[in-house]
């Protein structure tokens with residue numbers, strides 16, 4: 187190539203750079219074949235994962251409750267978690283929700299939100315709802331008032347004194363009432379509901395905030411058989427619209443709702459797969475099912 191042609195090329199390159207200044211793309215300072223705009227705290231699931239844990243460990247007084255734990259969950263998935271007492275199931279949920287900080291490891295919500303950088307309330311606001319084993323509804327308030335209250339604590343809502351449901355929120359409340367099987371009991375006092383209905387109401391309160399991921403700790407413990415069946419229906423309905431992580435010991439319930447089951451043992455994943463597969467795994471039988 188002659189010097190003339192080189193000069194000419196350099197001139198054309200300079201003119202192009204002036205026309206198309208660097209930094210105008212959303213993905214950084216250069217033109218990209220694939221780009222997306224991710225705003226702060228928006229869950230990005232384009233990589234097919236809503237929750238991602240890698241090599242997470244935590245010790246309490248030298249005891250490793252979580253030990254190099256790695257697992258991930260797809261958007262809309264209903265994942266069941268089983269395992270013996272002390273396996274680390276609750277501690278894992280504590281880490282995801284920001285209640286416990288791990289000593290090491292990675293915990294991501296979608297592919298961009300590093301959960302370890304956020305506080306427990308911030309994580310709840312970003313769309314991770316948690317249901318503890320015991321129902322915690324406001325017993326002196328009606329079903330309606332409990333659900334309404336759940337909205338008042340939602341992000342960006344006006345101060346509660348002046349709170350009025352707008353039509354969208356009213357529609358949502360009606361939809362949630364139907365989903366949690368309490369449409370006929372809207373004016374009942376929460377304190378007068380059965381144990382199962384209180385659990386559904388609390389799930390409804392979480393749903394009012396439209397969580398992307400729901401963590402549910404032993405949701406059917408203490409329920410009647412009929413309530414357990416209806417809870418399975420409820421979870422199957424939520425699957426797809428939300429991602430769910432359900433910790434349970436009730437194997438017939440797991441059988442009804444599960445796709446993939448993760449077995450935790452001594453703070454790590456011992457086995458994972460369809461229930462029929464993990465049920466026949468010798469190691470799972472030894473530490474959990476064969477008890």
Ligand SMILES: Nc1ncnc2c1ncn2[C@@H]1O[C@H](COP(=O)(O)OP(=O)(O)OP(=O)(O)O)[C@@H](O)[C@H]1O
Nearest residue numbers: 246247250251269270271272273274275276277278
């Ligand atoms: N804050 C803490 N301080 C000390 N030890 C703890 C703490 N939290 C959990 N542990 C211990 O860590 C281990 C895992 O407990 P974790 O509650 O996560 O198990 P689990 O699988 O949820 O059990 P379960 O099925 O009985 O609820 C247990 O040995 C527990 O005693």
